[in-house]
Amino acid sequence: MDLYRKKFAVLDLTHGGIPIVKSLAAAGNEVSGIDVYGTVKPETLLELEEKYGIHCSKNPLPASGFDIIVAPVHLDPAYPMLVEARAQKKDILSHHEIVGEILKNDSRLSGIKTVEVTGVKAKTSASSLLADMLSRHFEVVLHTSRGLEYWKAGISSLIYRGLSITPGSILVAVEKVFEAGLRPDFFIFEISIGGTGTADLGILTTLSPDYGIANNTALASEAKLQLVKLAKAGSILLINVGAKKALKAAKTDKVKVLTFKDPFSGQLSGISDQTADFVLETGSGTSALSVPPELVMPSDLPGPDDLSSSSRPTGLSSSSIGLLDSSRSTGLSSSSMPAGSTELQASPTFSSYGIRFMHRGKEILSASLRPGYNISAYRTAFVAASAAALELGIEPEAIISVIEGFRGLSGRMQEKEMNGISLIDNSNSGMDILSAEKALDYALLKRKDEKKKGIILVLGEEASQVCEGLPPELVQGFVEKFGTKCKQIILVGERMKTVNGKNISYARSLPEGLSKASEFAGGDDIILSSVKCFR
Template identity: 25%
Template sequence: MNVLIVDMTHGGTILAHEFSKKQNCNVFAWDIYHTLTEEDISQLEIQGIELVDESFYHQLFNEKLPFADDKSEILVVAPVHCKLLHPPHMTHHQAVGYLLKDDINVPIIEITGVKGKTSTAAMLKEIYRDKNPLILSSLGVEVVKDAKGTTLKKDISITPASIITAWRMAQEFYNDKIPGVGVCIFESSLGGTGMADVGIITNIAEDYTIAQGSSSASKAKLQMFESKIVVCDIDSYHEIYYPQPSVSQQSSVSQQSSVSQQSFHQSSPFTPSQLSPGSSTSLHLPVKTANTFSIEKGENDNANVKAHHIHYELHKTSFFVEVTGLKMADGELLNTSFEVSTFAPAQHHLENTLSAITASLSLGTPIESIVKGLGNFRGLLGRTSLLKIGKMTIIEEINPGINVTAVKKAVDMVKNYEKPALILGGSYGVTCEEIDEESLSNFLDHLDDVFLILTGDLGLSLREKMVKNPVYHDKIEMAINHVKNEGLENVLLIYRSNFRELSRR
């Protein structure tokens, strides 16, 4: 078996190492973004992995490459966001599923989405705290044993290959002790591996382009539909993933799918069974079980899980959950209702909560465990949490991928409280997805009922684009002191950054 791993920047070194452990597997690595250090290269060579360049890739499709085992076919593995001349045989997500498919024998929940992934993972951690969960999120790798959490690694990316890292670290932590990991909660960017019992798409708020503009985040996340059950907000499901096509559209989709499958079988030297669990190079309309959620919108809302009679508060929001026709992992349908009280001060927080509830119900988790776990959730330090300074309450929204939609929803929330203020700013380069400054500056120009202070590099750039001339401070501490001196009591702090960077200030 010969494998070419493309992209050493986003987890490719991990995949190359895992493939190199397979018997009779020759591994080639293409550092397409030229980020490997001399030490990285040395480690790959020690493992018998051969570094190649773009010319090697082009030769795959122009001529036969001689190998000692007389087998010239090469399995090309590349991330979904990487634009290549020829589609890969496997994405990085699918490769992780292929490599781990026989290793993990406990329930797996995978989480993707534009926003809310880390918060959803934190809520699921509380729900499954008594089940020895393994959690991979943008905050790190954590195991919870006997209800006590232990961080195994901080500052880890959520590229799909990090799932392998998390699982290997958990194996070492438990060292074959029984019981070990009881459930896996994996946050992953741009899709799923196909291993998940439940795959969550939190939302597609402000879809963005990938692969040099040739694809989008929403299309990449279609990989999550390889999960046994998919959980998705109802708007994204019907508007993006499963629209109700006309008869002519259905015929067109069917023809496109047929052509795509035919093209795959003609061009790929590997059979679909060899590429299991993600055998097709083309992503398709969802045909597996899906459970949707929503904040109730009226009689026409046919989501499986709906929140209604919502009472928002800063510390605890209470609401009722109505469950209709939810498909569970055991094949049964669930119809029930119950009340929940948890930290969800605004609508977008509640949407994250609903994704966690829907996923838990899909796995057949007892309602009592869900209610208890969410009742213990107090927000997420480094993302959304509350800070009290005298009479002033600061609602912290610290997120490397904050976008305009999230800002608008958070501002709508703080407007409902007395003497509100907004401190907004942040840094650049903390995530691949940049914020739409033109749209955000226009929104801020029309913000009249909330006191505004801008801060950081992002705040300075927004100020230059605005018609108004809001207060600016280069340091957050100065901005907070300014708000305090104004006598304002409810402060929304939105800062586009990694929490570890902000915590150093």
């Protein structure tokens, strides 16, 4: 698409619209930004007008004055400008589509491979694990809800914190990376509700549980299919076998489609192992590794020796938000392998709980897992990241090293201690009421197994705009159904004050909620933190 001398109206400056209008204006277009929700500060709008020449409005403008209307997939289709644009048969692009067009016109990205990850669950975990795996031979930039990170040799450094995972934030992430003087071999982008069509490899983690968007006129699963429908020719799509509508949409000759399945998706779909290219099995014990030669280095992507690696750039904070508790994963490395060997035994020093990774019925690697996190919460991430890493040329030894050194991500079912009290940390931007239920189930099992006494639950939201917030009515239902299983419930967020029940108190923020929880908890209790928040 020609992005020059067009008249654009970009709707919604709150959710990633600002970097889009800036990029379009810089490309020589006449751009108007519509603050649909009226949440952008007046000084920000004034800066857009005076510094960038972008006309801003808090009210709808006549659609007839524009060549192209750009709107997020979650915007109510009844918004006046969209109604007019459809009636006038104007071109309407999603934020994902326009970001894709902007990226295609960015010559700085030439030669850099891109991975995009979308889905309902496991996006951050799968992206982070894949970054660690790829970093064993490549330089990687990872953009997730945890921050913008540079990865090399299993070590992460923080580039920038504070970006969302809206498609528009990708534009900011790219600028921050080049401003830092970095030129990675791979970009990995976690993206909400879809893809931009520029990825060399796209990963769809899950489509369930589905939910309504655009004032409940559409399903999020349909919007996420942008990853499939916009996929560029010659790219690879790695899709959860349980995402049936995505597999149906991916029936095309222009892309390579691979499927994966974890034990949980198998329980949901009832699909046999033989229908998935990659399958994760869980259980105790481990077995030997056998590597099919065709999986070691796909011919259409560069190998580790084909790309040069420079030393770590200066000015980055080492291991600022690293994947592990330590800055480097531990486990088996290729240097410990006998020459010519094709089998690798998992380390016997780790937990006896293990996973087996199958490729079309043949076991290709297995690994033992460390304790300290809820393993079931990472099954989708393990299989998706491992399959992607194999497809992108990473040897199984490196994948095993990452998995066996993994200790969970902060805020994603990680076990910690707080003032000597056991803490299960499940507070993150993707937390929803189903996640809270699963976390409570896990805490109840832990209480039984470790003979703990009570559970102090911290539940709620720090900001209602974080991925559409945590609806108070769902929290009310949760409290009515599960409240008696908890010694005390501390609800976080202004909207939670409408929720009623026994043994309930309120807090304004996650830190305040945790502080109150530590006051209620005794040494034999468990604190469970399930708050929707940016971290």
